[in-house]
Amino acid sequence: MATFDNNTTQTNVSAFYCRFNEDFKYILLPVSYALVFVMGLALNATALYVIVFRTKRWKPSTIYMFNLTMCDTLYIFTLPFLIYYYADENDWPFSEPLCKLIRFLFYANLYGSILFLCCISLHRFVGICYPVRSLYWVSARRARLVSVAVWACVLFCQAPVLYFSRTRDVANERICYDTTSAELFDDFLVYSSVVSVLMFAVPFMVVMVCYGLMVRKLLEPSWGSEGEAGGESRGLGAQRQKQKSVKMIIIVLATFMLCFLPFHLTRSLYYSFRYLRQVNPAQISCSLLEASSIAYKVTRPLASANSCLDPILYFLAGQEVRSNLTKKNKSSSSSKPTGVSQGLTTQL
Template sequence: MSFSTQQLISGAFTLNYSTEAQPTEPYASHLFNVTDITDLSNTSHLGLSMLPRCTYNEDFKQILLPAVYSFVFVLGLPLNAAVIQKIWRKRPNLSRNNIYTLNLAIADLLYVMSLPLLIYNYGSHDYWPFGEFTCKLVRFQFYSNLHGSMLFLTCISVQRYLGICHPFVLWHKRGGRKLAWRVCGVVWLVVALLCAPTFHFAATGIQRNRTVCYDLSTPKLSVKYYPYGMALTLLGFVLPFLGIMACYCRMAHFLCRPIPYRSVSMATSEKRDKAVRMIVVVATVFCISFLPFHLTKTLYLLVRTFPGAPCETRNLFSIVYKSTRPFASMNSFLDPILFYFTQPRYRQSTKRFMLKVTSIREKGTNV
């Protein structure tokens, strides 16, 4: 007649909430804490009080998520396609940075192509008619894109750091493009291994007589998901983030030194401006997309695994987390902007194209 701590917590959370698609119908605020109280008579001998079943208020998802995902889809699809086309035209003379950027654009494009399903899902009150496997695949695409983008940005940052702070060191130049392709292969493999458990945790279920697609995990796997979710954040975000920040702090320190103390290769303002632009743009991508999402996700995982957390607290952290999740997808069109700002020749070609279009319009108006 004894229960382990893990069994007790697992049982409580199986009854208390779901992780993604909670009922979205409005409810009276005075019923918030005690909606649908479940009788736990089989555990009353342990002195446990009845546990309230939390009903999350997630009406905001029906407007926020479809709007943001539609915006990301409209911008991300043509921008990433354009980046892939421009880089692919240069083969087989691709630089290492271009190889990393190409793989980054492919990851973003694959994710953007899955957004119409999510737009329909959230616009239809969490209704998911596309089947179990498609649900798992879409969730896998989200997290693999997210962590793949961070790892490819890390590769680009390290490559830039070595070129600026160690321009005369030869070891990182050996292997050239072949080494860069191998690194990309390793990144794809690492991302696949990190995100593979998503196929186990993400699944469809029934909420108020409609099929839903859970994001993090099904309710019964909530406790088991916690260590995996924290490990994914640590390996897929914290370590790349620390690596990028270390590179950029060292680069900023190097670039801010007086010119006589810099190496000759960094004496030109063009290289310096290019490096500064990259630091600013990548830092912006992290601040907008990655940092808020992982911070709120970590707090949400902590709160929902604490059995004594009130329903109001769980609902609050759920809203905050799910409000930042669509903004994590914004990296799908911010990454092409990163490519644009760090490639002067593409800015010049775009400028010439815009001038050409403007001149054609002016001629047509004069006629």
């Protein structure tokens, strides 16, 4: 049986031997994680400040954005440990429980972000395509219940990571596996494949369908009058609502296409090649396995970068958010007709 370690620079096979040159990751990962840490911490801290201290009336989308920001913030605080680990060339100086926790938080952030972005997209889809019915379907109470369900789903589905992630002493180093040990890889492959389908592929398809229907609705010449009749816009022009919706579509799709999709594709490819080489080493060459491993490691910082893109979804939603950053008394004037813009801003 072949044994693989995707954190070390070599891959051992009982009858075959592959040596990987992955020194690039000792520069790529610490530098990229440091950039994500600095930018993500600043952006998410600002977003949390605006949401918690400057937003008096929480709309459903405000609740989703708060949970999304909390999800990102928890992950950002784990990055200093990973920066130190990879800068020290895969020598984990901390305990195994901390290794498990950090790997768990990475995947919890990844799939928590995907699900909350899906919730935001569905919420906006209902408001655009069914403006009258959305008054009955959407409420802050239901948004809280959905958020609790999302967290429960994420924690339940990612709990096995606490089992699979572990440390192992190799030579004079202690490895903190980002997948699992070689003897558990087959089980981890099944688990990872199921999670990828349920928590990435399905939400991604839902988002694409929602945005396709939203774009078709926004392109209708009569769009806007129906929303105003239902009371959704309340003084905001249809053109302004359309601009907000277009911004949301662009940012969310960019997050999926740049952060989530490349990571899942390269990871699936790499895991498949690892498994196939275990079954039949002659079927997958070392060069092919190494190429897939490099591609996977290059996309890992992209997956982390979603922590920087998520707050932008909030800041670019509308003018009210930017005004709240500079005007302390904005909330008093937002109780008038323009006050609805705060709800629509976070509603995106």
